[in-house]
Amino acid sequence: MEAAARAGGAVMGIEEIDAAFGSVPHAIIGAVAANQFMPARQTMDIDFAIAQRDVDLATEALHAAGWRLQHELVVRPPLAGVTWQSADDQPVDIIIVPGRWGEALVDSAMANRAGSVPMASLPHLVILKMIAGRATDAGDIARMLGHQDALTLEAVRTLARRVLQESELADLDQLIELGRLEYGPPPMEGSAGIQGPPDSRGRNSGPRAPGGLKR
Amino acid sequence: MTRGRPPALSADLSDRLVEMSQGYGLSAREISGVLERVGIAAPFGGKRWHPSTVSRSLIQRGVVLPKGRPPRWRREPRPEVVTPLHVITAIAWRRRAPGSGSDLWRLRPERVGR
Numbered sequence: 001m002e003a004a005a006r007a008g009g010a011v012m013g014i015e016e017i018d019a020a021f022g023s024v025p026h027a028i029i030g031a032v033a034a035n036q037f038m039p040a041r042q043t044m045d046i047d048f049a050i051a052q053r054d055v056d057l058a059t060e061a062l063h064a065a066g067w068r069l070q071h072e073l074v075v076r077p078p079l080a081g082v083t084w085q086s087a088d089d090q091p092v093d094i095i096i097v098p099g100r101w102g103e104a105l106v107d108s109a110m111a112n113r114a115g116s117v118p119m120a121s122l123p124h125l126v127i128l129k130m131i132a133g134r135a136t137d138a139g140d141i142a143r144m145l146g147h148q149d150a151l152t153l154e155a156v157r158t159l160a161r162r163v164l165q166e167s168e169l170a171d172l173d174q175l176i177e178l179g180r181l182e183y184g185p186p187p188m189e190g191s192a193g194i195q196g197p198p199d200s201r202g203r204n205s206g207p208r209a210p211g212g213l214k215r
Numbered sequence: 216m217t218r219g220r221p222p223a224l225s226a227d228l229s230d231r232l233v234e235m236s237q238g239y240g241l242s243a244r245e246i247s248g249v250l251e252r253v254g255i256a257a258p259f260g261g262k263r264w265h266p267s268t269v270s271r272s273l274i275q276r277g278v279v280l281p282k283g284r285p286p287r288w289r290r291e292p293r294p295e296v297v298t299p300l301h302v303i304t305a306i307a308w309r310r311r312a313p314g315s316g317s318d319l320w321r322l323r324p325e326r327v328g329r
Contacts, residue, residue: 076298108240121238133298154249155235174304 015182017046017086018117020065024058026050027109027120029095029128031140037122038143047093049128051102052080058094067092077131095159101127101163130160130168139154140174146179223258224272227291236273236280243280 014032027033050058059069066087071080072091080096097105107130109118120128122144125154129137145153153176160172224232235241235249247264250257257264270280 104240108238112238123239130300133300135299135303138300138303150253151231151249151255154253155239155241155246158241158245158249159239170305171300175300178303 010198013088013090014046014117016088017048017090017092020062020064020086021050021058021065022061024050024054024061025103025106025110025118026054026058027118027124029120029125033120033125034129034140034144036119037125037148040141041140044089045093047095049095049097049105050103051106052096052098052104053103055096070188076131079131084120095128097128122148123156125157126172127160127163130164130172138178141172141175142179142182145176146181146183159200188189228255229272229276232269232272233276233278236278243267243273 014028018026026048027049027075029049030045031041031043035041035043046105062069062084068085070083070085070091073083073095075081075095078098080098082094082096084092084094086092098100101124103123105120106118107123109120112118112121126141126144129141145156147168148156157172160169164172232246236243241249243254246269247266250264250269251262254262255264256262260271267313273280
């Protein structure tokens, strides 16, 4: 339950909430998931994502668990969202993610849950927050990515290229820059001969680390 | 089908390949591209990472690789509106290129959304 322990106060009872989904693929998103990758920020909300293909199944499962549908959430299309009230009267926001990338988000979280709750992976979380586009999301992306090494950042960019448009990829690079400004220059680490990743203008960024995975 | 001896990778790099494949869902071809762009030296010398090198390493770790090409998830182009995220990234751009930022980004009323 390491991930849950890092995720902060909102994790209290998260396993019980998680169980209400039954076999319906889902992923924990929002600050609870983001706190795995950045200095924890306080949150009262527990947000889940489900794929659009599973909306009917999820509605059935949550009704069966004694949950009550509250209201629709105001989120930017193509995302949609609803607030449910759990059986113990806790509000739970559920974001409905369309398309194959929505399915990939929940499927990868379910495949990697390893006995724990299904947390969205870093790149899926970043893509979701890029599309949501709120100020909080921008801050979360900067803090989640600002301290990551070159390999992780390039992997995130590679997955993001499947979903985001060119202008959004440029925005992502800017948020990484903001995160680096917040965390300061990365320490040198690893073994010899590793170059940093190219930035959006094709230049190699940062100092060459003596051999391992450069931040 | 991948043949040949599996490459000898450091435990750290091998773990990272597994994470990129299983955790992120990247294909062997995408992972080899990531490794090349980051500049990690290939196990048999040089900078070129062949996808089959990545595949062999992942198979050695027990990873079941998906068949076929990675899915394309392109969604509909979204309307040209300015969100808080755009404003924040514009600030980041101005900090990155001091003196030129004010000409690079202008908020036009017709682009401002909710």
